[in-house]
Amino acid sequence: MRMKSKSIAFFGLALIAILVACTAEPEVIIQEVEVTRVVTETVVEEGETIEVTRVVTETEVVEVEVTAAPEEEPMAAEPPSEPQMGGDVRVWLPNGWPEQSWPHRSNWESGWAISPMAETLFWPLADGLEPRLALGYEVSEDGLVYTLNLREGVVWHDGESFTAEDVVYSIELRNSADLRPLNGLRQGTTIQGMVDFHDGNADSIEGIEIIDDYTIQFTLDSPDAGLARLFFAAEMLEILPQHVVSTLDEEEVLNGTSDYWFTNPIGTGPYKFVQYEPDQFIEYERFDDYWGGAPMPDRLFMEISTAEVAIVKLQRGELHLVNPIQATEVQRLQEDGSLEVLIAENSAQWYGMEMNYFTNDGLWQNPKAKQAFLYSIDRQAYVDSILQGQGVVRHSFFDGTVYACPTMTEYNYDPEKAAELWAEIGVVPEEVTIDMMSWLGLNARRDYLPIAQEFLRAQGFKVNVDFIDNSLITDYVQGNGPRGQDWDFHVLLFGPGADPGGILPFITEDSGANWGYRSWPEAPNPETGVKDNAVRYTSPELAALIEQARVETDPQARIEIYQQIDCIWNEELPAFMTASPSFLAARSNMLQGTDWQTNAGLGFWLRMYRPGDLWVWDGS
Amino acid sequence: MSEKPEKFLAPESDSNQGVATLAIEVAAQKIDSPGSRARRRFFRHRLAMFGLVVLIIMGSAAILAPLIAPYDPAAQNLIDFRQPPSAKHWLGTDGFGRDVLSRLIYGARPSLSVGLIAVTFYELIAVILGSLAGYYGGKVDWIIMRTVDVVMTFPSLIIIIFLVAILGPGLRNTIVAIAILRWTEPTRLVRGQILSLREMDYVLAARSLGAKDSRIIRRHILPGVIAPLVVHATFGVATAILLEAALSFLNLGILPPAASWGNMMTAAQELVILEQMPWLWLPPGLAIMLAVLSINFVGDGLRDALDVTRAE
Numbered sequence: 058m059r060m061k062s063k064s065i066a067f068f069g070l071a072l073i074a075i076l077v078a079c080t081a082e083p084e085v086i087i088q089e090v091e092v093t094r095v096v097t098e099t100v101v102e103e104g105e106t107i108e109v110t111r112v113v114t115e116t117e118v119v120e121v122e123v124t125a126a127p128e129e130e131p132m133a134a135e136p137p138s139e140p141q142m143g144g145d146v147r148v149w150l151p152n153g154w155p156e157q158s159w160p161h162r163s164n165w166e167s168g169w170a171i172s173p174m175a176e177t178l179f180w181p182l183a184d185g186l187e188p189r190l191a192l193g194y195e196v197s198e199d200g201l202v203y204t205l206n207l208r209e210g211v212v213w214h215d216g217e218s219f220t221a222e223d224v225v226y227s228i229e230l231r232n233s234a235d236l237r238p239l240n241g242l243r244q245g246t247t248i249q250g251m252v253d254f255h256d257g258n259a260d261s262i263e264g265i266e267i268i269d270d271y272t273i274q275f276t277l278d279s280p281d282a283g284l285a286r287l288f289f290a291a292e293m294l295e296i297l298p299q300h301v302v303s304t305l306d307e308e309e310v311l312n313g314t315s316d317y318w319f320t321n322p323i324g325t326g327p328y329k330f331v332q333y334e335p336d337q338f339i340e341y342e343r344f345d346d347y348w349g350g351a352p353m354p355d356r357l358f359m360e361i362s363t364a365e366v367a368i369v370k371l372q373r374g375e376l377h378l379v380n381p382i383q384a385t386e387v388q389r390l391q392e393d394g395s396l397e398v399l400i401a402e403n404s405a406q407w408y409g410m411e412m413n414y415f416t417n418d419g420l421w422q423n424p425k426a427k428q429a430f431l432y433s434i435d436r437q438a439y440v441d442s443i444l445q446g447q448g449v450v451r452h453s454f455f456d457g458t459v460y461a462c463p464t465m466t467e468y469n470y471d472p473e474k475a476a477e478l479w480a481e482i483g484v485v486p487e488e489v490t491i492d493m494m495s496w497l498g499l500n501a502r503r504d505y506l507p508i509a510q511e512f513l514r515a516q517g518f519k520v521n522v523d524f525i526d527n528s529l530i531t532d533y534v535q536g537n538g539p540r541g542q543d544w545d546f547h548v549l550l551f552g553p554g555a556d557p558g559g560i561l562p563f564i565t566e567d568s569g570a571n572w573g574y575r576s577w578p579e580a581p582n583p584e585t586g587v588k589d590n591a592v593r594y595t596s597p598e599l600a601a602l603i604e605q606a607r608v609e610t611d612p613q614a615r616i617e618i619y620q621q622i623d624c625i626w627n628e629e630l631p632a633f634m635t636a637s638p639s640f641l642a643a644r645s646n647m648l649q650g651t652d653w654q655t656n657a658g659l660g661f662w663l664r665m666y667r668p669g670d671l672w673v674w675d676g677s
Numbered sequence: 678m679s680e681k682p683e684k685f686l687a688p689e690s691d692s693n694q695g696v697a698t699l700a701i702e703v704a705a706q707k708i709d710s711p712g713s714r715a716r717r718r719f720f721r722h723r724l725a726m727f728g729l730v731v732l733i734i735m736g737s738a739a740i741l742a743p744l745i746a747p748y749d750p751a752a753q754n755l756i757d758f759r760q761p762p763s764a765k766h767w768l769g770t771d772g773f774g775r776d777v778l779s780r781l782i783y784g785a786r787p788s789l790s791v792g793l794i795a796v797t798f799y800e801l802i803a804v805i806l807g808s809l810a811g812y813y814g815g816k817v818d819w820i821i822m823r824t825v826d827v828v829m830t831f832p833s834l835i836i837i838i839f840l841v842a843i844l845g846p847g848l849r850n851t852i853v854a855i856a857i858l859r860w861t862e863p864t865r866l867v868r869g870q871i872l873s874l875r876e877m878d879y880v881l882a883a884r885s886l887g888a889k890d891s892r893i894i895r896r897h898i899l900p901g902v903i904a905p906l907v908v909h910a911t912f913g914v915a916t917a918i919l920l921e922a923a924l925s926f927l928n929l930g931i932l933p934p935a936a937s938w939g940n941m942m943t944a945a946q947e948l949v950i951l952e953q954m955p956w957l958w959l960p961p962g963l964a965i966m967l968a969v970l971s972i973n974f975v976g977d978g979l980r981d982a983l984d985v986t987r988a989e
Contacts, residue, residue, distance in 0.1 A: 365948045389949045438755035443772065497928055500947070507773055507933045511753045514934075524928035526842050539845025 136649050136674040140353045144673035146648065148378040149367040150359040153336060158313035159295050159322075160230045161238070168292060173328035173341045173357050173668040174214070178205070178224070179290035180667070181555045186290050190219065190325060194289065200280035200610050205289065207271040211348045213298045214323035214330075220270040226299035229254070229262060235311050244559075245288040247281040280608040282615055283558030290555070298323055327352040327669030336361055353672035371396065371643060377673065378651070380642035380665065383500060384445040390643045399653040401640040401665065402449065404457030406552035408502055410493070410509075410633040414534060415542040420484065427630040429478035431468035434512040438470070440636050443504045447641060451634040453627035460557050460619035462627045475516060486517030492544040494523040496530050501638055502548050551632060557619045558607055594631035640665055647674050715904075718982035725978020728971035735968055739785035748776035750783040751934035762956050769956035772944060780936035781960050787848050787930075787937040788968065791921040792914035795852045799860035800910050804902070806860070807867025808894050812875055822868070825861045833858045837920060841929045851930050855917050863909050870902045904983040911976035915969040922965050938965045 156167040159175065178191035190211060195204045211219035231240055234257030242255045250263025264276040277284070288294075301323060302310060309315035319333045327349065328341035341357040360367075360376060368386060370376040372393060382390065382398070391398050410430075412421050420426050431452075440448045452468055455461045479486060491513060495503045503524060510520040523540065525533055536542035553559065599622060606618040642665065644651055650670040719725060738745060747767075754774035762769045768777035810821040837854045844850040874880065875898060883893050924930035925939025933940070938961040944950050945958035 365946075368948050383947060383949075385947055385949050389953065435755065442755040442758040442774070503928070504772065508753065508755070510934060511751065511773070514751075522933050523846060524933075525846075526838075526929070529842050539843070539850075 136646075140649065140672040141674055142353050144354050144675060145356045145358060146354045146378075146668075146671045146673055147358045147360055147376050148668075148671075149371075149376055149380065150339065150361050151364065151367075151381070153361045154319070154333065154339060156313075157318035157333075158310075158315065159297060159318065160227075160233075160236060160310075161240070161313040162293055162295075163240070165292070168295075170339060170359060171295065171322070171324070172326070173359075174322065174324035174326040174330050174344075175295035176325045177290065177292065177294055177296065178207075179285070181286060181290040181292070186285060190224070190296055191289065194285060196610070200282075200608070201277045203275040203277070203284065203289075204268070205273045205275065207273070208348060209271050211325050212346050213301075213325055214344055215298075215301070216346075217298065217300055219296070219298075219325055221267045221273050222270075223296055223299045224273060225262075225265055225267060226303065227294065227297040228265065230297065230302070230310070231294060232262075233311065237312050244291055245284070247277045247279055247284065248288075249276045249278055280610060282607060282610050283556045286556040287559055292555075296325065328357050331356070347669070349669060352669045357668060357671070368643070371645060374645065374647075377645045377648035377671075378642065379644075382641045382643050384443070384447040384638065384641060385500075386643070387445060387447060387641060395646055396643050397646060399640075399642040399644060399651060399665075400447065401653050402457075403637045403640050404552075405554050405637075406550050407451040407456075407637040408505060408548055408635040409451075409551040410546040410635065411549050411551070412546055412632065413542070413544050415536055420489070421545065423482055424629045425478050425482050426484065427633055428466075428468060429475045429482075429484075430513075431630070431633055432471045432475035432478065433516050434509050435470035436636055439505055439508050443501055443508070444636065444638055447639040448501075448636045449639075450636045453623050453634065455553055455557065455619060455623040455626075456634065457637060458553060458557075459616055460553070460623055462620055462624035464624060465627050472512075472516065479516070486513075487519075490519040490521065491546075492521045492523070492540055494525060494533060494538075494540075494544060494547040496525050496527050496533075496547075498527055499550070502550065505548055505635055546633070548635070552637070557615075558603075594629075596625065596629065596631075599625050599629075647676065648672075649674055715982040719978050722978035722981060724974040725982075728974030728978070731967055731971040732975065735785050735964075735971075736789060738782050739789055742782045742786060746776075746779035746782045748779040750775060750779040750936045752776075759954060759957070761954070768960050769954075771941070771957055775936075777941070777956060777960060780941055781938070781964060784936040784938045784941055784961060785964070785968075787925075787935065788918055788921055788939070788965070791848065791852055791855070792917040792972075795855040795859070795917045796910050796913040798852065798856040800863050800906060800913070802856070802860040803863030803867050804899065804906070807864040807902075808871055808899065810864070811868035811871025812890065812894055812898065814872075818868070821864070825864050828858070829861045831858065834920070834923065837924065838927065838929060841924055846924075846929045847932050848935075851921055851924055854924075855920050859913065859916070863906060863913070866905055866909055867902050870905060871898055874898045874901045908976055908980045908983065911972055911979060915972040915976070918965065918968055918972070938962075938968075 150166070150170055152164075152166040154167055154170040156162045156164060159171065162168055162171075176189050178189060179186040180189050181187075188208070190208055192206045192208050194206065196202070205224075207219075207221055207224065213219060228245075230236070232242060232245075232251065232255050234255060242252065245251050248262060248264040250259055250261075250265075253259040254262045264278075266274045266276070268274055275284075302317075305315050305317050322330050324330075325348070327344055327347045329344045331340040331342050333339050338361060339359040341359075343351050343355055345351045360370070362370070364379075364383070367376060367379045368382065368390075371379045372390075372395075374395070380399075387398050387400070390396050436450045440446065440450055449457060450469075451457065453462055453465055456465065493506050493509065495506050497503060506522045506524075510522050513520045521540075523533075523538075523544075525538065529538065532538055533540075533544075534547065538544075602618055602622045602625070606615055606622065609615045609618055640653070642651075642653070648671060650672050651666045652670070653665055752775060754770070756774065757766075757770050758772055758774040760766060760770045760774075766776050766778065768781060771777055771780065806821050806825075810818040837858055840854040840857070841850055844853065871894075880893060880897050883897050888897075921930055921937065922939030922942065925937045926942050928940070928943060930939050931937035941961035942958055942965075944954075945962075950957050
């Protein structure tokens with residue numbers, strides 16, 4: 058018992074210690090202060106006692122308790138209009154640098170990690186293309202020949218000149234049949250010989266010809282309106298230095314195992330690679346010979362940490378930019394005077410419900426069931442609560458863009474209408490179980506399911522929700538998860554992206570695309586024998602329109618075709634839209650050069666600003 | 678010895694003095710049997726009593742949840758989300774506008790039942806395998822104990838997460854995953870006890886009288902194993918509650934919309950909630966802490982009470 062009493066006493070003391078530690082502890086500082094005293098002395102003089110009073114001023118060292126932090130002095134000035142030289146920029150790198158080999162890269166985070174040193178031909182903007190290593194292109198009248206003009210005077214970080222050879226080498230390596238793992242051929246399939254080259258049936262791409270050091274000609278099999286935006290400006294087509302990469306061990310390059318990519322890679326970007334400390338940071342330094350003019354800061358650090366740590370470091374002034382942030386953080390960070398929350402409405406992506414690949418018949422092939430599903434759920438309440446108002450409810454694939462259906466039906470929350478539709482198609486909710494899945498990572502994605510579950514339960518359905526670890530996504534959607542092939546939907550981030558022709562062709566099985574727009578299912582469709590789209594949606598009408606839009610080079614005519622496509626989507630609902638979350642980030646007031654709206658329409662949340670544009674204000 | 682038996686001494690004048698004295702002595706021994714002595718010790722253990730009271734309250738709340746919870750724990754009110762404690766919602770509301778108090782009360786159900794059922798399940802496995810290994814020895818012992826050694830090298834939390842990921846999240850699978858990873862420790866305990874008990878004279882006597890092995894294990898050996906096993910089980914319940922909380926915190930435990938203390942803590946993954954909305958994570962956190970602490974106190978009490986070498 059004595060031991061027990063001691064344990065309790067120890068536990069109690071520990072609890073008190075924690076509580077005390079959590080309270081603001083007064084800080085003791087030592088100061089020199091001038092003290093004035095009135096001193097009265099008794100003096101015995103010639104046998105007589107006399108009281109003498111005098112004023113004494115002296116300096117004393119005293120301890121002063123400070124119970125609250127001294128108020129910071131307000132900023133003396135606004136940042137100057139002209140960028141300042143010097144300093145270090147520190148930005149957060151979410152999820153680290155998982156894929157270092159440029160030609161093997163498949164995720165955005167790794168692209169962001171190399172973006173200070175690597176460059177693409179163009180930078181896509183919401184309303185056009187910004188020239189980077191390419192200045193522009195010309196198209197022949199029949200739309201079959203593209204002449205690409207490259208920028209002259211560009212040098213690699215080792216001083217060598219950039220030429221057309223580098224561009225062709227980069228395209229060929231990225232699409233090489235010997236690359237392991239093989240990259241999916243998603244764009245550029247209309248270039249003559251591209252498919253043959255990717256399949257290993259040709260040594261070079263027939264339709265790509267180097268005219269001179271700064272001109273390349275691309276010949277197509279058929280017109281391709283999305284070629285420039287989706288292929289020339291492809292986010293993953295970083296241009297490689299042929300004179301360096303071709304000297305590396307070929308096997309290592311093809312397998313992505315070369316040390317080169319994280320020890321001494323070079324590019325043409327505004328920053329030169331210095332070092333990579335795994336799971337800690339990537340360090341870059343200014344490249345003085347950058348074609349666009351050297352960046353202002355001396356160094357740029359991309360720091361790897363969890364989101365929570367990144368926010369704390371931002372508030373402590375140890376990071377300048379955290380992108381992205383959760384919607385729940387917005388209000389709190391907006392109250393911090395040293396920060397600015399960057400918000401851009403997003404029309405390029407939305408959370409949606411994708412159907413189980415194996416659900417190729419039954420209830421969810423009926424568009425009215427999908428409409429009833431949408432009417433059943435108060436998606437605006439989801440935006441207001443989970444997204445904290447930082448998002449917009451979407452009703453069709455292109456909702457929020459110029460390609461949106463002009464006569465769009467809005468599926469706003471209407472449980473009575475939902476009940477009518479369920480009854481009309483003979484669905485008795487009490488007899489139906491709906492199984493939905495989300496993988497972890499984004500809270501906004503995960504938290505849609507409990508809301509949908511509750512609204513569907515209110516309609517009478519039995520609803521199961523599974524949350525699974527990211528590593529199990531492929532198994533689950535391929536029918537190897539705990540529910541086998543008997544599940545209904547999963548939540549995903551979806552949407553038109555940088556160009557309407559990007560993802561859409563792969564929605565319908567009739568579009569001619571013979572591979573999945575996502576990495577699953579790996580197994581081919583048992584009926585057709587090919588890897589096709591995930592939702593197994595079939596619509597010859599939609600496929601015909603998609604093909605029409607692909608070859609239509611007149612921008613206005615293209616818009617009109619996509620509007621027709623969107624009207625079909627709006628009614629048929631191959632996948633269910635939920636809402637577009639805004640792009641949210643937070644920056645220190647010291648960081649300048651972020652133009653947050655520029656790339657909002659692209660869906661590349663990591664590419665909402667250019668690393669070379671950033672500079673640090675020193676506060677003066 | 679306590680003073681109690683003296684009160685029952687038979688009068689000298691009793692005509693059947695010898696028999697009466699024997700009966701009284703037997704009665705006296707019954708009164709102060711190991712069981713009653715253990716009970717007495719246990720009920721005098723103040724921390725164990727505290728733990729027991731807390732557990733009784735939590736258990737009652739779990740059983741009577743539909744009667745005492747102010748709201749349906751799954752009912753969402755997306756207008757009143759993340760509201761601080763008020764007269765309407767004593768412990769505030771969560772990110773879906775659900776009443777935190779109601780979820781806390783209902784959350785006791787899976788949290789406590791996972792602990793109790795999983796532990797019962799794996800202690801049963803331990804009794805069977807430990808008995809076989811300890812009683813028969815030889816190859817049986819070698820096979821079972823090497824299996825135990827192998828399973829004990831697994832990092833349990835990671836394997837449990839892996840199993841739940843394969844089997845799918847949910848109450849039943851959480852219990853199964855915990856049970857099939859946690860049986861090794863009590864198996865060793867049972868085996869160790871049986872190794873010493875099987876050499877006891879009364880076991881030899883039973884064996885020489887021709888009793889079957891199953892009867893010897895059941896009637897003569899296992900009763901001697903029960904006491905340490907019960908103590909181990911109590912601590913096991915606490916561990917299982919923590920494991921369930923960890924799994925649910927990772928969204929791999931109890932499925933929504935059901936509440937468990939662990940999945941209520943999931944909200945604490947966001948910095949803004951940690952800093953500004955303690956009502957979302959403090960109540961389930963305290964509930965887990967109190968439950969585990971109480972079970973450990975009860976376990977301490979049982980251990981002290983059942984320790985025959987311990988002085989009164």
